[in-house]
Amino acid sequence: KPEDETMADSCLYCHGTKVEVKGLKERETELGEMSFPILTGWPNHGVGRINPDGTMGACSPCHSRHSFSIEMARKPQTCAECHKGPDVPAYPVYKVSKHGNLFASLGHSWNFSSVPWTVGKDFMAPTCAACHVSLIVKLDGEVVAERTHQMNDRASWRLMAVPYAHAHPRSPDTWTVKNEAGLPLLVELDGRPVSGALIGVEEQRKRRNKMKGVCLSCHSSSWVEGHFRRFEHAIDYSNKMTLAATEILLSAWKSGVAKGLEHNESIFDEVIEIKWVEQWLFYANSTRFASAMAGTDYGVFANGRYKLATNLQEMLELLHTRQR
Structure with missing residues (x-):
């Protein structure tokens, strides 16, 4: 410990x-x-x-003490404090996205203190807050998205730091859930959701539509639909790559070349187990975030699909070597 x-x-x-x-x-x-x-x-x-x-x-992760600045809460550097590493690469992905390009080039002239926040007037491209929490209105005052402090109100998928991307949990008390293997996960080791643990399809649809509404305040419907189609394809792909890595790990435990659940041992302390964690915690995560925010290379060579493929091959070769 x-x-x-x-x-x-x-x-x-x-x-x-x-x-x-x-x-x-x-x-x-x-x-x-x-x-x-x-x-x-x-x-x-x-x-x-x-x-x-x-x-x-x-409150201080987003609004620091003393100033309690809404401007600070709306700027992506604030989110970077906890969402920058390889396990949650939201900020580096945002920086290389087109939205991040616009913020870096033009953000100095935007109004980060106005309430409500008017798209096309106060800001010209979204930051993290615009997509996830801020009260956003159009030029005519029509509400695009209501203010929220629940970060997943507009998110239909849970991407961050989980083996498989899945719908968000019904309850934030996720430590009360155990899967069939006795692990504190909302999905089984093969990716199936734990019964009753996740929000339903209708709630996912509502959240997806809220996020699409933010996108549609700047983009055409064909752009938005195409983006979400690619995003959900990336989720499916990254989940399959996690499943393939999990099957290799289960084979290692079954054949005795590594000790895990079946032996009442830690599942995080052997090389093949660590590589399994890297498969989803770093590489699947990066692929999902890159697709969600159009972060280009973070979905390919910078901890993306390339690393998913090579890490999987290394796990397989490690298994075969130890089985000889």
Whole structure:
């Protein structure tokens, strides 16, 4: 198990620590001696932070303390703090997309503080906030998308850091779900959804249409339909490549060349298992994000389809070598 400070300095930096009061200490101040809390899990501004009073969440990942700037929340560099690495490459993909090109070249002249945010007037290409959370209106004031603080309101697929892209969970309490293998996943190892764990087809359709509505405020219907067709094809392709890697891993466990679920061992500590994780956590993720945001090479050579194919071949050769 990782040390608490390691967790707080890595995963929980973005996901959020549990901040607890463990006592008080006295300090001299300009106003005399005062008592201050001794906190564990602090400092932290992770979005899922559990606060000492039992409340959950933090505003500061998007709106930093003191200024609470809506401009900051609307700029993609803010999202990059937690969505930049190979496991969630949203920001690097956005930077090389046409939308990212426009933001980099023209964004200095856009109005990032206006409420509501008018497409074609205040901004000329979407940032992360425009697609996912902001109140967007047309030039005539017609509402394109209502404001939300639920980041998946307009997302029909869960792409991030999961073996298989799938519909979003019905409940955010995903740790309560276990698949047939006893793993805390919303899908089985072959990609089938866990019964009752995911939103239905109709809810997916509603969310997809919300996102399409944002796209249609600038693009034609043929452009938007073509984009979503390619995006869902990329989801299907990346899921198949994850399934192929999973079948190799299951063969390794079955033949005894690696020890995993069947042996009550960790499924993350052997080379072939680590390569299985890389298959979906890095390469499938990158392929999906690149397709979702038209991020060009991140879906091909920069941790995309090329890496999906070569990593799969390396897993297969590793299996055959160890079976000899």
